[in-house]
Amino acid sequence: MIMAAKLLDGKALAAKIKKGLLADVSSLRIRYKRSPKLVSVQVGEDPASEIYLKSQRKNAEALGIEYSLEKLDAKTSQSDLIKAIDKLNKDASVSGIIVQMPIPQHIDGKIISRYISPLKDIEAVHPQNMGEIVFGKAKILPCTAAACMELLNSIDSLDLYGKEAVVVGHSEIVGKPLALLLLNKFVTTTVCHIATGERGALPDFVKKAEILIVACGKACLVKGDWIKEGAIVIDVGINRVEGKIVGDVEFDKAQEKASYITPVPGGVGPLTVAMLMKNVVEAFKLQQ
Ligand code: NAD
Numbered sequence: 001m002i003m004a005a006k007l008l009d010g011k012a013l014a015a016k017i018k019k020g021l022l023a024d025v026s027s028l029r030i031r032y033k034r035s036p037k038l039v040s041v042q043v044g045e046d047p048a049s050e051i052y053l054k055s056q057r058k059n060a061e062a063l064g065i066e067y068s069l070e071k072l073d074a075k076t077s078q079s080d081l082i083k084a085i086d087k088l089n090k091d092a093s094v095s096g097i098i099v100q101m102p103i104p105q106h107i108d109g110k111i112i113s114r115y116i117s118p119l120k121d122i123e124a125v126h127p128q129n130m131g132e133i134v135f136g137k138a139k140i141l142p143c144t145a146a147a148c149m150e151l152l153n154s155i156d157s158l159d160l161y162g163k164e165a166v167v168v169g170h171s172e173i174v175g176k177p178l179a180l181l182l183l184n185k186f187v188t189t190t191v192c193h194i195a196t197g198e199r200g201a202l203p204d205f206v207k208k209a210e211i212l213i214v215a216c217g218k219a220c221l222v223k224g225d226w227i228k229e230g231a232i233v234i235d236v237g238i239n240r241v242e243g244k245i246v247g248d249v250e251f252d253k254a255q256e257k258a259s260y261i262t263p264v265p266g267g268v269g270p271l272t273v274a275m276l277m278k279n280v281v282e283a284f285k286l287q288q
Pocket of ligand 1: 171197202236
């Protein structure tokens with residue numbers, strides 16, 4: 001008989017975290033007479049950002065976190081964007097700042113990330129916050145990488161120490177910080193990326209993974225029959241295929257081999273937003 005993997009329910013876990021945050025925000029309001037505030041800065045319009053922006057507002061407002069969206073013209077210069085960020089850095093009512101990606105090509109996102117105050121950098125894109133992860137001292141973690149760790153931590157029977165993990169994808173917002181978070185927990189961690197794929201070595205690495213985390217943005221890149229028997233599979237990918245959202249892992253077949261697997265949608269996505277809200281509350285506390 002084929003055993004189907006248990007689903008790692010990101011929605012339920014996010015609801016639990018947000019319940020705690022709701023209580024946190026209400027006690028902070030009593031203590032400090034104000035609420036944490038999140039400001040999202042959007043330069044120009046991008047349809048891909050709209051869903052995320054809506055979700056930021058909805059989640060913030062449901063938790064009693066103030067939310068404001070600052071829309072800047074697509075032609076805003078890099079120096080004017082830096083000035084706008086600096087104003088938010090100096091505004092004591094603002095707890096967290098996001099500069100919504102993608103931004104227009106004449107602006108360098110990597111330079112911009114250096115101008116967000118590390119204490120308000122709720123996506124952990126500032127080099128200081130990134131660097132703290134190396135030392136295992138980060139107070140604010142990149143949201144999606146943190147969401148993956150939350151999902152792993154939600155498995156009671158899992159002892160991470162000495163486990164073998166494979167992370168597929170080495171982006172600055174997901175794969176790289178996640179690899180460090182896993183290493184900090186003494187997980188033996190391999191990171192694969194496009195060059196691993198190009199030399200045809202991806203199946204060999206994936207087959208060894210007790211914990212597999214895939215963040216590539218390529219629909220069904222990881223085939224179900226590559227999955228190690230009993231593996232824990234976290235699928236970060238979001239891909240639109242024929243009007244449906246699918247992940248980077250061939251879900252139906254992977255579910256037959258894994259012990260735990262995240263659905264897409266409903267896995268990492270809802271938790272990422274919960275982690276963002278957690279970071280706003282954490283940033284507020286750090287600023288007191
Ligand atoms: P990215 O485009 O910055 O990086 C993609 C990574 O995948 C790179 O490291 C690249 O080398 C690797 N890659 C691409 N093709 C490959 C192949 N054939 N074999 C092996 N590696 C390959 O992506 P990102 O920003 O990290 O996002 C990855 C995916 O995760 C996207 O689908 C994105 O939408 C999704 N995402 C989801 C959430 C969430 O909350 N669920 C958050 C962030 C990103």
